[in-house]
Amino acid sequence: MTKWKSEELALLWRHNNEEIAKLTGRTVEEVGERRFKANCERNNWPQFDPERRL
Numbered sequence: 001m002t003k004w005k006s007e008e009l010a011l012l013w014r015h016n017n018e019e020i021a022k023l024t025g026r027t028v029e030e031v032g033e034r035r036f037k038a039n040c041e042r043n044n045w046p047q048f049d050p051e052r053r054l
Contacts, residue, residue, distance in 0.1 A: 004034060012038055 011020045017031040024031070039045075 009034075009038065 008020070008024050008026075011023060012035050015023065017028050017035060020026070020031045021028045
């Protein structure tokens with residue numbers, strides 16, 4: 001996965017995964033994984049493990 005730009009991360013707040021994929025050229029799966037990671041970071045979930053999805 002390539003590094004996300006701050007402009008792309010800002011899209012997570014305003015658009016759904018399909019819209020972000022169209023706007024950025026990333027896959028819907030990649031957007032979903034990044035949204036999950038952002039949610040874990042934002043909510044400070046201690047059980048976050050980037051290698052394991054809930």
